[in-house]
Amino acid sequence: MxxxxxxxxxxxxxxxxxxxxxxxxxxxxxxxxxxxxxxxxxxxxxxxxxxxxxxxxxxxxxxxxxxxxxxxxxDLVPTDPFAAARMRELMCYLNGTMHPNHAHGARGNRWADDPQSLADMKRKVPQTMAASCAYLDQMLPDLPFGTGAFDVVSDAYLFVVLTWLNADGVDIATYPTLAAFQRQMDAHPAVxxxxxxxxxx
Amino acid sequence: MxxxxxxxxxxxxxxxxxxxxxxxxxxxxxxxxxxxxxxxxxxxxxxxxxxxxxxxxxxxxxxxxxxxxxxxxxDLVPTDPFAAARMRELMCYLNGTMHPNHAHGARGNRWADDPQSLADMKRKVPQTMAASCAYLDQMLPDLPFGTGAFDVVSDAYLFVVLTWLNADGVDIATYPTLAAFQRQMDAHPAVxxxxxxxxxx
The missing domain is CATH 3.40.30.10 (Glutaredoxin)
Incomplete structure (x- = not known):
């Protein structure tokens, strides 16, 4: 197991x-x-x-x-190569951009040592996470597959990242597509x- | 095209x-x-x-x-699911950890604003990039496929990341597996x- x-x-x-x-x-x-x-x-x-x-x-x-x-x-990876690529594009963005944006709040010591630097990083988290949300809110409707119905594995990735928004000083209600996505996922039996x-x- | x-x-x-x-x-x-x-x-x-x-x-x-x-x-993605997962594991690490480590050298303003914070981040790059190299140097021989012969697409990803080491204050010669990988890739017609x-x- x-x-x-x-x-x-x-x-x-x-x-x-x-x-x-x-x-x-x-x-x-x-x-x-x-x-x-x-x-x-x-x-x-x-x-x-x-x-x-x-x-x-x-x-x-x-x-x-x-x-x-x-x-x-x-089975939750699209069989069409372009659709699979777009799903991976989303997951790569979450991994390489949005997760690091979030990590500068609590884990700034990965990249700097001075307490003032860490405080400076922490201050910017709401701004970088809001920028990530704005991008995703526009990107999601353009994907060649539905999101939030959990037919693609990226839905699990995105769902967890969005659970961080409140602590990161971002109101998900500002982003209608993301808010609808999150409501749908929140009701899924797997979640x-x-x-x-x-x-x- | x-x-x-x-x-x-x-x-x-x-x-x-x-x-x-x-x-x-x-x-x-x-x-x-x-x-x-x-x-x-x-x-x-x-x-x-x-x-x-x-x-x-x-x-x-x-x-x-x-x-x-x-x-x-x-065709450069392993057909065996576990081997494909290990290749993606490597690429995810490059995307989510090593590339952000590198980016704190020249692109610290993504995550902080104070010039002192940016200088602090820049100072730590040799340390975080060396840690990434130490991890990769141990990981590569353990992969269920060869690296450096460019039979897997992750070789292209790793190659480019390793071209940054010199500017990031890391001597690739310290990491024998990575140095051998890079020499092999450097001689490849595609590179x-x-x-x-x-x-x-």
Whole structure:
């Protein structure tokens, strides 16, 4: 059985949602960030990067949300190559731009050391996250597949990223497409299942 | 024919290398960063994110390196699902961790405003890029496919990222696996072709 190393509210929960969506059995393994468990030698044996998610599979350990989502839910990747590319484009954006924007709030010490720099980074998070939302709000209707019905695995990725907006000082109601997406996903049984397991913050 | 919007030395060149590798005809379109062309309304019609790469295809415009590489070179994606996942794991890491590490050198103003913060970020780049190299140097031999022979599309991605190390204050010779990878890729006809076209810095 898959073992999913996760922390509540983090992007790792997207993988749990995809596993629930496909009815795949998995054992959630809590990585307790409050105890800095991700920094221990024990966890580094699972994932030397000290991040979540990490998935133990019969073939070995896999990390990185975008890779894991396609691996656990291949039927939720569009068969049309252009549609698949647009789905990956969205996931790459979440991974390479929007998640780093968010991370400058609580994890600025990845990239700078001075407390003033960290405060400066933190101040800018509402602005960068709002810019990301504005982009996505325009992009989503233009995709060659529906979003929010959870027929594509990127829906799990986007859903979790959008759960961060409130703490990042962004009101999702400003972005009608994103707000509608989030309402739809919030009612999905797969999301309800991980919420019931306490995996969403 | 594909039109590839690119800037020399940036990650967009990975897509050009993949197009050369597969013998796909494309027209390179220079986005002149020296003239801030990526910030103009004209370019934002191509890519509202103001980044490269952007690829004009018969079906529409696609962005994001990871998505584009799989789209233009599907035969360089492993057919085995676990191997494909490990390749995507590598590409996700480059996109979500190593490229942002690098970007804090020249593009810190994405995430902070104070000149002192930007200087602080810049100071840490050699450290974060070295940490990324140490991780990759251990990861590469463990992948279920060869690297450097350019049988997988992630080779193009990794190659371009590693061309940044010198400017980022990291000596690739410290990492034997990465150094060997880079030598092999450097001699590949696809890399030679983009170099001859002036696309590598």
């Amino acid at each position: 898959f073992r999913l190393h996760y922390a509540p509210g983090t992007i790792s929960v997207a993988v749990a949602i995809a596993l629930e969506r496909t009815g795949t059995a998995y054992a959630p393994v809590l990585v307790d960030f409050a105890q800095a468990a991700q920094t221990t030698a024990t966890y580094h044996q699972v994932n030397p990067k000290g991040r979540v998610p990490a998935l133990e599979t019969p073939q070995g350990i896999l990390t990185e949300t975008g890779a894991l989502l396609e691996f656990v839910a291949p 309800k299942a991980v919420r019931a397991k306490g995996m969403l913050a | 594909f039109r590839l919007h690119y800037a020399p030395g940036t990650i967009s060149v990975a897509v050009a290398i993949a197009l050369e590798r597969t013998g796909t005809a494309y027209a390179p379109v220079l986005v002149d960063f020296a003239q801030a062309a990526q910030t103009t309304a004209t370019y934002h019609q191509v890519n509202p994110k103001g980044r490269v790469p952007a690829l004009e295809t018969p079906q529409g415009i696609l962005t994001e390196t990871g998505a584009l590489l799989e789209f233009v070179a599907p 030679k072709a983009v170099r001859a076209k002036g696309m590598l810095a």
